[in-house]
Amino acid sequence: MAAVTVAATQFACSPIAAENVARAESLVRAAADRGAQIIQLQELFETPYFCKDQRADLFDLARPAEGHPTLARMQELARELEVVLPVSFFEAANNAYYNSLAVIDADGDILGLYRKSHIPDGVGYQEKFYFNPGDTGFRVWDTAYARIGCGICWDQWFPECARSMALMGAEILFYPTAIGSEPNDPDYSSADHWQRAMQGHAACNMVPVVASNRIGREDGSTCSLTFYGRSFIAGPRGEILTEAGDQEAVLTAEFDFETLRRQRAGWGLFRDRRPDLYTVMMTLDGQNWTE
Amino acid sequence: MAAVTVAATQFACSPIAAENVARAESLVRAAADRGAQIIQLQELFETPYFCKDQRADLFDLARPAEGHPTLARMQELARELEVVLPVSFFEAANNAYYNSLAVIDADGDILGLYRKSHIPDGVGYQEKFYFNPGDTGFRVWDTAYARIGCGICWDQWFPECARSMALMGAEILFYPTAIGSEPNDPDYSSADHWQRAMQGHAACNMVPVVASNRIGREDGSTCSLTFYGRSFIAGPRGEILTEAGDQEAVLTAEFDFETLRRQRAGWGLFRDRRPDLYTVMMTLDGQNWTE
Numbered sequence: 001m002a003a004v005t006v007a008a009t010q011f012a013c014s015p016i017a018a019e020n021v022a023r024a025e026s027l028v029r030a031a032a033d034r035g036a037q038i039i040q041l042q043e044l045f046e047t048p049y050f051c052k053d054q055r056a057d058l059f060d061l062a063r064p065a066e067g068h069p070t071l072a073r074m075q076e077l078a079r080e081l082e083v084v085l086p087v088s089f090f091e092a093a094n095n096a097y098y099n100s101l102a103v104i105d106a107d108g109d110i111l112g113l114y115r116k117s118h119i120p121d122g123v124g125y126q127e128k129f130y131f132n133p134g135d136t137g138f139r140v141w142d143t144a145y146a147r148i149g150c151g152i153c154w155d156q157w158f159p160e161c162a163r164s165m166a167l168m169g170a171e172i173l174f175y176p177t178a179i180g181s182e183p184n185d186p187d188y189s190s191a192d193h194w195q196r197a198m199q200g201h202a203a204c205n206m207v208p209v210v211a212s213n214r215i216g217r218e219d220g221s222t223c224s225l226t227f228y229g230r231s232f233i234a235g236p237r238g239e240i241l242t243e244a245g246d247q248e249a250v251l252t253a254e255f256d257f258e259t260l261r262r263q264r265a266g267w268g269l270f271r272d273r274r275p276d277l278y279t280v281m282m283t284l285d286g287q288n289w290t291e
Numbered sequence: 292m293a294a295v296t297v298a299a300t301q302f303a304c305s306p307i308a309a310e311n312v313a314r315a316e317s318l319v320r321a322a323a324d325r326g327a328q329i330i331q332l333q334e335l336f337e338t339p340y341f342c343k344d345q346r347a348d349l350f351d352l353a354r355p356a357e358g359h360p361t362l363a364r365m366q367e368l369a370r371e372l373e374v375v376l377p378v379s380f381f382e383a384a385n386n387a388y389y390n391s392l393a394v395i396d397a398d399g400d401i402l403g404l405y406r407k408s409h410i411p412d413g414v415g416y417q418e419k420f421y422f423n424p425g426d427t428g429f430r431v432w433d434t435a436y437a438r439i440g441c442g443i444c445w446d447q448w449f450p451e452c453a454r455s456m457a458l459m460g461a462e463i464l465f466y467p468t469a470i471g472s473e474p475n476d477p478d479y480s481s482a483d484h485w486q487r488a489m490q491g492h493a494a495c496n497m498v499p500v501v502a503s504n505r506i507g508r509e510d511g512s513t514c515s516l517t518f519y520g521r522s523f524i525a526g527p528r529g530e531i532l533t534e535a536g537d538q539e540a541v542l543t544a545e546f547d548f549e550t551l552r553r554q555r556a557g558w559g560l561f562r563d564r565r566p567d568l569y570t571v572m573m574t575l576d577g578q579n580w581t582e
Binding site: 274 | 408409410411412413424428429445448449450451453454455458459460481483484487488489490491492493494495528529530557558559560561562563564565566568569570571572573574575576577
């Protein structure tokens, strides 16, 4: 297979959903113009990041995947441009609510859903109030251009998520994100920490990693957040290939997945694993139930 | 508890074991002079890195842990300087041979052995010829100054190893190493890739990582290797705090493990894990036996 071009985008979300969807579409078009075939939009891009506060009325932002108007529009866009779009959305599913992602293939078909597995909770990031922990497990998707794995934001901190997707044959990992300032620690930026965690996934699994974050200041009822952007694409040794600052951006990089597959096999990391020794990973507290 | 100072050392190994042990001792003394309380020596420092070639006669380099003269000398040194020494050695155990590490506490007692779990194999690094895959599993050690986890070289590429030790309460991770040039790919250096993998472990587990590599050119029967050094100490967000080049070095850094424990709890990565979704990690090929 020839080389595949992938993209990460970032923009500031306005309070008006229609504006955000239009902005997302224009960035997808800009990425496609630059040859991108798989394009990652940021997490929950239809709205401001509503998890700043615990507000029951904001559950109204959730929609079922079936008949979701933004997903339908992104399906049209994917079909027109022949691009793969992993699209983040707030999913209502009866009494359950998920931080979900629909993978739209280059023919516009939805290949399926992934629901965010790791749910954060902290000042400014009240996600445990809104989202059930995802029940889909980690998934990979045979798209028109590559087998891709997608995690969502906080998932990106967990080596288990990246490793699982790589074990299932993901050739590249995508992470839509919403991360920025810490209201309780205004002088601290997690941006470098955040990048290094994912560079580590790329390095340890020898697959590229694409992260798309939002930018801009957003004011909630109880706090304000400034999202730091820093969207990036890392190569299969964890090297940053391209990186945004805190301005609107479209980043692209090209990969030959056949070459990367041979490189991965030759380095031996997936040959020398020891699942017989990994049972402690199935615990939360390090107490090994097999002992 | 007050802050703890840790050290990584690196030096070039000569063909004469007594010289290497003396050099190791002098670097431990130099580190202790700078206040270091836990000091990491490089992998298999008693000899040149013999795994360059497949030679049956080199099994004679292995010794049982019991009565091992270098371990005994390092026990004396640890007791004298009141330092913790995780000491790498080639272990003979009846018909089994291991790439092992004895953790010597600050009173000179050996707390136990860890045997390298992940065994590499490639041109210049013929470890599967010499070493049984370790059977101890990952271990942590309550030393005089901290609960430490130790992996050995190739282990440092595996997120499972780092995560397991962190889950068992390791406050800091140590990795003795022997890594350098690739005879089949003379223009390539894995040094950056190698560092990023471990920076990722530090970032994802929010524990410091100490890596000690050897330096110098060594000629084997079938190939030569040039070890790149680049020993380093990374902080709990994956940041490189201090790093060597390709010259002899003693690196130190100081950590307050109580502060790091609170930082780790506050960030939530160990709260939000999902072992129910990690079963695929227990496979080699991503086929989930629970489905």
